[in-house]
Amino acid sequence: MVDPTDIAVQVRKMSPQRWAMAFAAVVAAALVPIVTGLAGSGQSPVILAVVVGLAGASATQPDSHVALTVPLVGVWHWTASTDASTSGWVLVVAVCLFAFHTLVALMSTTPPRATVDTRTAVRWLGRSIVVASATGAVWALVIAVDRVDLAGSAVVTTIGFVAATTLMVALIAPRRSQPSR
Amino acid sequence: MTPWQPTPALLRSVAAAVVLIAIALIWRRPDLLVIAAPFAVVTAWSSLNRPTRSPTLVDSVGHPTLREGDATVWRGAVDGVPHIDLAVAVVDHDAWVETRPECGVTTAPGDDGRALLEVPLRSTRWGVRTIERIQVSALSPWAAYRCSTVTPPRTVATLPVPGVFDVGASPRPQDGLVGLHRSTRAGDGNEFAGLRAFRAGDRMRRINWPRSIRVGELQVNGTWADLDTHVALMIDATDDLGISEGIDGRASSLDVTVRAAGAIAEHYATRGERVSMATFGGRIAHTVPPASGRAQLRRVLDQMARIQPGGAAGTAGAGRLAVGQSSGSRMTVLLSPLISPHVLDQAVSLGRRGMSVVVIDTLPENVIDHDDDLTAIAWRIRLLERRREIRMVSGAGIPVVRWRGPGSLDQVIRDIARRTTGPRLVRR
Numbered sequence: 001m002v003d004p005t006d007i008a009v010q011v012r013k014m015s016p017q018r019w020a021m022a023f024a025a026v027v028a029a030a031l032v033p034i035v036t037g038l039a040g041s042g043q044s045p046v047i048l049a050v051v052v053g054l055a056g057a058s059a060t061q062p063d064s065h066v067a068l069t070v071p072l073v074g075v076w077h078w079t080a081s082t083d084a085s086t087s088g089w090v091l092v093v094a095v096c097l098f099a100f101h102t103l104v105a106l107m108s109t110t111p112p113r114a115t116v117d118t119r120t121a122v123r124w125l126g127r128s129i130v131v132a133s134a135t136g137a138v139w140a141l142v143i144a145v146d147r148v149d150l151a152g153s154a155v156v157t158t159i160g161f162v163a164a165t166t167l168m169v170a171l172i173a174p175r176r177s178q179p180s181r
Numbered sequence: 182m183t184p185w186q187p188t189p190a191l192l193r194s195v196a197a198a199v200v201l202i203a204i205a206l207i208w209r210r211p212d213l214l215v216i217a218a219p220f221a222v223v224t225a226w227s228s229l230n231r232p233t234r235s236p237t238l239v240d241s242v243g244h245p246t247l248r249e250g251d252a253t254v255w256r257g258a259v260d261g262v263p264h265i266d267l268a269v270a271v272v273d274h275d276a277w278v279e280t281r282p283e284c285g286v287t288t289a290p291g292d293d294g295r296a297l298l299e300v301p302l303r304s305t306r307w308g309v310r311t312i313e314r315i316q317v318s319a320l321s322p323w324a325a326y327r328c329s330t331v332t333p334p335r336t337v338a339t340l341p342v343p344g345v346f347d348v349g350a351s352p353r354p355q356d357g358l359v360g361l362h363r364s365t366r367a368g369d370g371n372e373f374a375g376l377r378a379f380r381a382g383d384r385m386r387r388i389n390w391p392r393s394i395r396v397g398e399l400q401v402n403g404t405w406a407d408l409d410t411h412v413a414l415m416i417d418a419t420d421d422l423g424i425s426e427g428i429d430g431r432a433s434s435l436d437v438t439v440r441a442a443g444a445i446a447e448h449y450a451t452r453g454e455r456v457s458m459a460t461f462g463g464r465i466a467h468t469v470p471p472a473s474g475r476a477q478l479r480r481v482l483d484q485m486a487r488i489q490p491g492g493a494a495g496t497a498g499a500g501r502l503a504v505g506q507s508s509g510s511r512m513t514v515l516l517s518p519l520i521s522p523h524v525l526d527q528a529v530s531l532g533r534r535g536m537s538v539v540v541i542d543t544l545p546e547n548v549i550d551h552d553d554d555l556t557a558i559a560w561r562i563r564l565l566e567r568r569r570e571i572r573m574v575s576g577a578g579i580p581v582v583r584w585r586g587p588g589s590l591d592q593v594i595r596d597i598a599r600r601t602t603g604p605r606l607v608r609r
Contacts, residue, residue, distance in 0.1 A: 015284060068193045075201060075216060082212070090212045098219035101197070105190035105324045110269050114286035120267055123290055127322070131219045131226075138218040142211045157211040158202070161218065169225055 022059035029055035032074035039089035040081030227325030268296035305427030307341035343443030417517030419462030
């Protein structure tokens with residue numbers, strides 16, 4: 001059981017960098033229901049409040065499983081509000097959820113009072129750009145499949161997804177011996 | 182280090198990827214595949230870079246001995262696994278050890294399977310500092326796997342920085358013929374005293390031939406005897422009164438005592454005089470036999486760094502120690518906040534045995550500042566009693582001076598030197 005007093009003490013000791021990362025994580029999570037509302041049937045303040053609350057709790061306890069609830073709630077909202085939309089909004093939602101996950105994962109590496117060194121932050125940023133690019137490739141593949149009148153064929157999309165993932169793995173594999181970048 | 186353990190971040194990415202892909206396939210939602218894509222890539226990336234064996238940590242502290250205010254560096258090297266992405270060191274907070282960064286947490290990215298951590302440490306107060314519980318963690322890419330360990334405790338002895346001190350007067354003549362202070366009596370030495378007629382026993386090389394030819398009889402160069410002062414430092418470690426803020430802030434009574442004793446030891450030991458030290462009232466009694474030189478100064482400071490204030494119970498035994506080890510051929514400097522009347526009793530007892538005793542009052546002025554009004558009043562009453570006790574001791578011929586750095590002891594030592602030239606009444 002997490003002691004609320006400990007959380008309050010940790011929040012008070014948070015470094016400016018940690019505050020910035022926590023703020024960015026909450027903003028990234030909050031964008032998910034907002035974008036979902038733009039792509040679907042309108043805004044839902046209740047969902048937004050729930051997501052922001054969960055994101056805030058995740059930012060204060062990044063090394064816990066609380067952060068898992070944010071993508072689950074966000075995806076549930078997306079699934080319920082939109083109808084298999086492959087518009088650009090889904091890419092925004094995917095990138096926002098990934099940004100939230102990455103920021104919380106980075107925050108979980110150090111205590112709240114710490115400041116992550118610049119080299120590590122740059123390394124994580126570079127990797128995030130690679131993953132975001134892969135996400136864009138998957139989205140482009142989904143669009144391409146959609147245009148060849150194969151809408152609704154999840155099997156083909158899965159094949160494309162696996163192909164994109166394999167491509168990314170093939171790109172990453174040579175770097176395994178050189179993890180510095 | 183402990184075996185690698187999956188983190189909540191890995192579980193989150195795996196769960197999101199698996200659940201979203203499953204829903205996408207079941208409900209024919211290709212858009213969910215787009216949302217699942219980054220999580221799937223992160224999962225694949227993390228799995229490909231999963232470490233297989235635990236890394237090793239080699240850590241050390243740059244300097245085992247410091248001076249107050251000096252800094253050293255704790256270094257830790259985490260290596261042995263090619264997939265180390267990040268290493269983190271967390272230093273527990275210690276009141277007298279400053280870290281950089283101030284939060285005590287440092288991170289280092291892994292390069293070629295090796296991460297080098299450095300935590301600069303600055304000890305701000307004398308004493309033996311134990312640097313313990315440095316928690317070191319190593320993480321794989323995307324913080325997917327983590328292993329950690331806690332370093333064994335390491336001690337850093339922090340020597341007190343002696344205060345500024347100088348004394349122009351020299352104490353009474355002693356038995357030996359070493360040291361640099363001019364004696365109050367003529368004798369064999371280096372300091373020129375004057376010309377005088379040759380006497381039986383004078384060395385031939387002391388004869389001043391030009392002067393002898395001019396006056397027609399043998400004349401010799403007279404010198405002052407070199408002085409061998411034995412300064413015995415007695416440190417009262419019964420209590421540590423007042424607030425200590427380290428080298429950069431307010432000083433407690435023990436801070437003042439130790440720094441003053443260090444200053445006196447440095448002044449005399451580096452000038453060839455013999456210095457000894459003994460503590461009383463602390464948890465452990467420390468003694469350093471008399472010797473001179475920089476090595477002796479280092480010994481004295483090293484023992485001072487190990488002083489731990491004890492209780493009043495040690496005071497009586499300390500008094501016996503002081504009497505037992507004292508001799509008439511030394512100058513005893515007793516440093517104490519003079520809160521316990523036993524210390525003054527012992528000083529008077531030593532003085533009545535014919536020993537040269539100087540008492541240095543090291544009670545800080547801020548000791549009366551207290552948040553609790555009743556405690557503040559109690560202190561004021563005790564200080565009034567203390568003032569009376571000090572007056573009585575001074576009346577008994579034991580000089581009590583307040584520590585003020587350079588010149589604190591000049592007048593006192595002149596008085597001692599003058600007194601020793603005359604007849605004394607000694608109680609045996």
